[in-house]
Amino acid sequence: MKRLDVITIGRSSVDLYGAQIGGRLEDMASFKKYIGGSPTNMACGTARLGLKSALITRVGDEHMGRFIREKLVAEGVDVQGVITDPDRLTALVLLGVRDQEQFPLIFYRENCADMALCEDDIDPDFIASARCVTVTGTHLSHPKTRAAVLKAVRLAREAGAKTALDIDYRPNLWGLSGHGDGENRFIASDAVTKELQATLHLFDLIVGTEEEFHIAGGVTETLEALENVRVVSNATLVCKRGPMGAVAFSDRIGKSLDDGISGPGFAVDVFNVLGAGDGFMSGLLKGWLSDEDWEKSLKYANACGAFAVSRHGCTPAYPSWEELQFFFDRGLKTPELRNDAELEQIHWSTNRTGEWPDMRVFAFDHRMQLEDLADELSVSRDRIGPFKELCLSTVREVSGGKEGYGILCDRRLGRDALYAAAGTGLWIGRPVELPGSRPLELEIGPDLGTDLSEWPVEHVVKVLCFYHPDDDDQTKANQEATILRLADAARGNGLEFLLEVIPSKVRACDDETTARVIERFYEIGVYPDWWKLEPMKTDTAWRNACDAIANNDPYCRGIVVLGLDAPEAELVESFEVAARFNMVKGFAVGRTIFIDVARDWMQGTMTDNQAIASMAQKYRALCETWDAARKKSGGAE
Numbered sequence: 001m002k003r004l005d006v007i008t009i010g011r012s013s014v015d016l017y018g019a020q021i022g023g024r025l026e027d028m029a030s031f032k033k034y035i036g037g038s039p040t041n042m043a044c045g046t047a048r049l050g051l052k053s054a055l056i057t058r059v060g061d062e063h064m065g066r067f068i069r070e071k072l073v074a075e076g077v078d079v080q081g082v083i084t085d086p087d088r089l090t091a092l093v094l095l096g097v098r099d100q101e102q103f104p105l106i107f108y109r110e111n112c113a114d115m116a117l118c119e120d121d122i123d124p125d126f127i128a129s130a131r132c133v134t135v136t137g138t139h140l141s142h143p144k145t146r147a148a149v150l151k152a153v154r155l156a157r158e159a160g161a162k163t164a165l166d167i168d169y170r171p172n173l174w175g176l177s178g179h180g181d182g183e184n185r186f187i188a189s190d191a192v193t194k195e196l197q198a199t200l201h202l203f204d205l206i207v208g209t210e211e212e213f214h215i216a217g218g219v220t221e222t223l224e225a226l227e228n229v230r231v232v233s234n235a236t237l238v239c240k241r242g243p244m245g246a247v248a249f250s251d252r253i254g255k256s257l258d259d260g261i262s263g264p265g266f267a268v269d270v271f272n273v274l275g276a277g278d279g280f281m282s283g284l285l286k287g288w289l290s291d292e293d294w295e296k297s298l299k300y301a302n303a304c305g306a307f308a309v310s311r312h313g314c315t316p317a318y319p320s321w322e323e324l325q326f327f328f329d330r331g332l333k334t335p336e337l338r339n340d341a342e343l344e345q346i347h348w349s350t351n352r353t354g355e356w357p358d359m360r361v362f363a364f365d366h367r368m369q370l371e372d373l374a375d376e377l378s379v380s381r382d383r384i385g386p387f388k389e390l391c392l393s394t395v396r397e398v399s400g401g402k403e404g405y406g407i408l409c410d411r412r413l414g415r416d417a418l419y420a421a422a423g424t425g426l427w428i429g430r431p432v433e434l435p436g437s438r439p440l441e442l443e444i445g446p447d448l449g450t451d452l453s454e455w456p457v458e459h460v461v462k463v464l465c466f467y468h469p470d471d472d473d474q475t476k477a478n479q480e481a482t483i484l485r486l487a488d489a490a491r492g493n494g495l496e497f498l499l500e501v502i503p504s505k506v507r508a509c510d511d512e513t514t515a516r517v518i519e520r521f522y523e524i525g526v527y528p529d530w531w532k533l534e535p536m537k538t539d540t541a542w543r544n545a546c547d548a549i550a551n552n553d554p555y556c557r558g559i560v561v562l563g564l565d566a567p568e569a570e571l572v573e574s575f576e577v578a579a580r581f582n583m584v585k586g587f588a589v590g591r592t593i594f595i596d597v598a599r600d601w602m603q604g605t606m607t608d609n610q611a612i613a614s615m616a617q618k619y620r621a622l623c624e625t626w627d628a629a630r631k632k633s634g635g636a637e
Ligand SMILES: Nc1ncnc2c1ncn2[C@@H]1O[C@H](COP(=O)(O)OP(=O)(O)OP(=O)(O)O)[C@@H](O)[C@H]1O
Pocket: 209, 240, 241, 242, 243, 244, 245, 246, 265, 266, 267, 268, 270, 273, 274, 275, 276, 277, 278, 279, 280, 301, 302, 303, 304, 305, 306, 309
């Protein structure tokens, strides 16, 4: 049994995708940053479909190289074969969606890292660990990279693995056109045909568009080109036909393209054609390597290609396996897949990266309470920011760099702590509500989307709403509209969303109350990544709440229990009940940890180190209590 299903090999880049649609690249004002490059896209696309994938490439020893590596890891791609080149820069691609057909594109690949890939980079043991090696055409364009790729293919064949080629013809990358012509997909060239034909016998599967078979076959008539390829290769040939889907020829090429095994395309609205081929190949590999027949493999491939054309970006568009199944089961509802709310929710929640099975969150996003305290003590409110930095130091000391810890911190008073926490591995939630407001008002805005567009993607949008299902209709409608707008803005900016509800501050609650709140928010279309719920006293109340979430959003990340300034003994008791439910991932507690310390430190009767030590002791004790409660429950439900 081999460890890996597929190794893809070749180029990797950062795709800087124009955020505006329908304009010239000259006029793009902002760019979204994605991983890119055909084999990189395929490694990610196949991993999403559940294959064990790896990539062989080179990236630069800088931020963009690290971005590619980290993103691949997050997507579940094995990066053993991703080499950091000490001298060269990671490749970049700048591109835009001009219209449904055109995507002006500039390759920044002068002497780039992935073109330094060489034979020594190919480790025979690594190649032997995979069931398939997949190559894309660009790296056949240069003697050094070609030697590396062909070594990998040869080793794969010797080890009994399958081999696949996506012709992936980019004339610009064969030196046939200038910098301004990156999007050109076909320039006839005998030299390219010759290079390609010399390798085609090495593959079991060859995939290309009609134009790509034209370059491989050396003629611009598709059937004749396929025949020419068949002369030099026994591979199954899969010819992509855009909206018409694709056709596979396992042996003889017939008299018409329809004589092959045809897989029809899906009738979707075209938003962005670039990257469809890599999505297609991901689906095809999933089918082929799962021993599905060509009909089924083409169905996977065409669906993945359709997802790609109907969304922004290449890899961000590709579906997860759960999403693909859902699409096949439910069927196409609207040709604009990116506007299919049900599908988008599954896309978002099943492709979200990072795991948070344990959440030990120190919440110090309090604003009103700390301002009141400073005023009461007649000390400057300027002391609050530095105090929040001590809170952050406390978390870092207790976590010791381990996973499963986090903070809730605001920007208005806690900017330095908030910024310092980025990139440390902590989970970071950031509040947006106007403290104490009811009906809910937000501290950001009024144009939420613009405000959130400035947030780092690792910040989770946290909102606290004092909401009770028995509120009057006006209050409910008002609060729901605000939450809905916020949830949309968070999603639109690629940010996770945490919804905290505290019904008990409004009126009496029973075992159904929290579950009713949860049901209502799903009913209006709010799907929080996280729920922050107050401690409930009974198993029944927790079970009702967890069921309400599981029934509406099986992919929800989970719940954190809040503290409400409860004494430690009470928290311990509430943790024990909550920890019996697997959906509860941990706690987010604040004042129980910091309020006494804040008072002493602000008055000047406690040093920084004493403050950290005292808070660390309380926070650590809570972490231990949570861990013990979790362990005792045995993760029961
Ligand atoms: N308009 C469309 N409607 C539905 N599906 C499409 C459409 N265009 C492409 N696809 C799907 O994507 C597959 C690949 O598309 P295409 O032939 O454009 O690949 P490509 O040119 O290799 O893409 P890339 O831009 O990644 O190089 C098609 O075979 C089909 O399954």
